[in-house]
Amino acid sequence: MRASGRAMGVEYAIREIVAPADELERQGKRIIRMNIGDPNKWDFETPEYFKAALREAVDKVDNGYGDSQGSLELRQAIVDREREKHGVKITAEKVFVTSGVSEAANILMGTFLEPGDEMLVPGPGYPSYTQYIRYFEGVPVPYRQMEEEDWQPDIDMIRKRITKRTKGIIVINPNNPTGAVYPERSIREIGNIAAEYGIPLISDEVYDKITFDTNYFSASRLPSDVSRIILNGFSKVNLMPGWRVGYGYYMDESGMLDEIFDGMMRQLRMRICSNVPCQWAAKASLQGPQDYIVEMNRKLKERASFTYDRLNEIPGISVERAKGSMFMFPKVELTGWDNDKDFVLDLLKTEGVLFVNGSGFCSEFGQSHFRTITLPPLPVLEEAYGKLETFMKKRRSE
Ligand SMILES: Cc1ncc(COP(=O)(O)O)c(C=O)c1O
Secondary structure, three states: OOOOHHHHOOOOHHHHOHHHHHHHHHOOOOOEEOOOOOHHHOOOOOOHHHHHHHHHHHHHOOOOOOOOOOOHHHHHHHHHHHHHHHOOOOOHHHEEEEOHHHHHHHHHHHHHOOOOOEEEEEEOOOHHHHHHHHHOOOEEEEEEEEHHHOOEEOHHHHHHOOOOOEEEEEEEOOOOOOOOOOOHHHHHHHHHHHHHHOOOEEEEOOOOOOEOOOOOOOHHHOOOOOOEEEEEEOOOOOOOHHHOOEEEEEEOOOOOOHHHHHHHHHHHHHOOOOOHHHHHHHHHHHHOOOOHHHHHHHHHHHHHHHHHHHHHOOOOEEOOOOOEOOEEOOEEOOOOOOOHHHHHHHHHHHHOEEOEEHHHHOOOOOOOEEEEEOOOOHHHHHHHHHHHHHHHHHHHHO
């Protein structure tokens, strides 16, 4: 039986590249997996009190279904935490809880888009958005992230690429895959464009507390004439990616998003609710000590800095410094490969190091790059980049 074109059109590079790695592993090859932004796969542990809260939850909650919009207690805790982090004043009615930011992306794209509608997405950018846009027969329209300017968004391109069919501007800040943290000026300029054209801003801030020596400006701080939806979750900063909890909230004085909220709520009800005990634990993670984040950032900063120095030593590779998140997006001179996917697969087969090809993050602005993660401890990074260096020297001398 044929699967739908919609399903067969889905391509999520971060996990698709895993199939050839698994095959090589079955044949006995050791693989260093530098493809997934999962802190718990490395030396980042879910804090003990989050785990205790999850154990306790199973005894305390009735283990039945929960509120489709998310438990009121969790939504209230989100309101309090957002105020503490970004000074934003919202109420629990504006907050919705999902099974990860991924589900929020799915539901939002399904709400905003009719076939042929356009969504501006950062290029390169986290591929889930592009995929959900296509899944709902919309058109992802990338705007360039400028490598030569610390991967800042090309504001002129955002303006130029707005059409009558543009339904929103997606921003990912701090950014996956580039590691950029946008300056306040860029967020304000994008906010101004959104307000001028009467389109909403959708800001993915899942890495908001993972920044190094730089100020973070959340889109929630923009003036009230910018209608926006802010997305965040518990997979990265809160070190519970497997528990699948995310959230969003909307800020919309104009009423432009009233029907969007209604459409979104219909889908939230259709899928019943997000995991109830995990929501309980997520609430506890917002209310207890946050000092583990300092240590997490110390490690990530050190590893990002090592990655920057080490990769820039390798012939044919260059990379910009990361200011946040857990990723960097090096450029590779494609001497001897047809494209960046060929490069990534050749490196995987030859040296057993798995990166994700840059084109998987944007076919227009991600070519000739790959994404690396800054999560592994220094000896693992040294081994992976050492193998990359050997590989590059060998291929360049052939
Ligand atoms: C920018 C961004 N948004 C969303 C996600 C997915 O988050 P979640 O685990 O909450 O679905 C990721 C995961 O890597 C991400 O990098």
